[in-house]
Amino acid sequence: MLLTFYSCRDAIKRLDDFLDRELTETELFRVERHLKLCHSCSKKFKFEQEIVQGIRKKLAQVTLPADLQNKIAFLLETDGENKDII
Amino acid sequence: MAKSPEGSAQEFSALIDPLLTKSYALAYHLTSSREAAEDLVQEAALLAFRNFSSFQRGTNFKAWLFRILVNASHSQHRKNLREPKVTPLEDAEDLYLYNHSLEAGLDRGSSNPAELVLGSMDVEHIIQAIESLPDDYRLVCALYFLEETAYQEIADILEIPVGTVRSRLHRGRKLLQKSLWNIAVDNNIIAALKDESEAVK
Numbered sequence: 001m002l003l004t005f006y007s008c009r010d011a012i013k014r015l016d017d018f019l020d021r022e023l024t025e026t027e028l029f030r031v032e033r034h035l036k037l038c039h040s041c042s043k044k045f046k047f048e049q050e051i052v053q054g055i056r057k058k059l060a061q062v063t064l065p066a067d068l069q070n071k072i073a074f075l076l077e078t079d080g081e082n083k084d085i086i
Numbered sequence: 087m088a089k090s091p092e093g094s095a096q097e098f099s100a101l102i103d104p105l106l107t108k109s110y111a112l113a114y115h116l117t118s119s120r121e122a123a124e125d126l127v128q129e130a131a132l133l134a135f136r137n138f139s140s141f142q143r144g145t146n147f148k149a150w151l152f153r154i155l156v157n158a159s160h161s162q163h164r165k166n167l168r169e170p171k172v173t174p175l176e177d178a179e180d181l182y183l184y185n186h187s188l189e190a191g192l193d194r195g196s197s198n199p200a201e202l203v204l205g206s207m208d209v210e211h212i213i214q215a216i217e218s219l220p221d222d223y224r225l226v227c228a229l230y231f232l233e234e235t236a237y238q239e240i241a242d243i244l245e246i247p248v249g250t251v252r253s254r255l256h257r258g259r260k261l262l263q264k265s266l267w268n269i270a271v272d273n274n275i276i277a278a279l280k281d282e283s284e285a286v287k
Contacts, residue, residue: 015180050201062114
């Protein structure tokens with residue numbers, strides 16, 4: 001069973017699960033073996049990984065507004081006094 | 087801080103404070119507006135505080151809080167009677183950005199085309215792309231791109247099966263790539279990158 005070789009199509013079909021570490025051990029082994037031999041798929045996998053990481057990196061730039069934490073603390077402190085605040 | 091009926095306010099703060107930035111980022115994806123995101127985080131925090139007694143200690147507080155935030159966004163959505171966004175994004179092919187970057191010649195030179203395209207886009211472009219996804223895909227993608235999150239955790243937050251997370255994420259990622267590409271084209275980012283790439287040649 002472990003000798004089954006993945007085609008490019010088989011590998012690409014598993015690209016997302018590979019990047020998200022959701023493959024079974026056998027699938028992972030087969031994908032990794034394919035990537036070692038296939039430069040074209042290896043390039044595509046690398047590109048997709050960089051897209052995911054790049055999007056996460058960009059979104060990490062969203063920062064908490066300076067006073068939001070204080071607003072929430074105040075809201076919770078006054079909860080009970082002002083049930084209709086929201 | 088007032089005492090939550092059965093929970094401790096200090097315990098609540100200790101749990102929620104480190105999650106406020108991620109909560110705000112998630113709220114921003116869900117509302118597409120900084121002001122609405124602030125309102126949503128405040129509403130979710132208050133709801134979570136009032137219901138803290140129902141939180142089971144030892145379980146995933148982040149998943150519990152995000153579930154409240156997502157549900158609050160649904161009710162805020164209803165309250166505002168906002169028209170649902172209709173984004174007629176037909177199915178996108180696999181490797182959309184990869185194929186289009188290559189077609190545009192962005193793989194020339196030493197630069198990495200993924201970095202080139204994303205590096206030229208603002209965070210608002212990325213949020214705009216996530217916002218353009220149909221609701222079901224938008225939610226899953228917003229949680230997925232917020233940080234490295236296992237499919238199971240996304241399933242727990244949205245209270246849907248893992249298989250549904252997987253299929254929505256797979257299609258959502260493709261649609262997102264298409265949307266990102268279109269935004270980059272509309273903002274002349276691709277044209278500028280093509281010019282730069284030609285100049286390097």
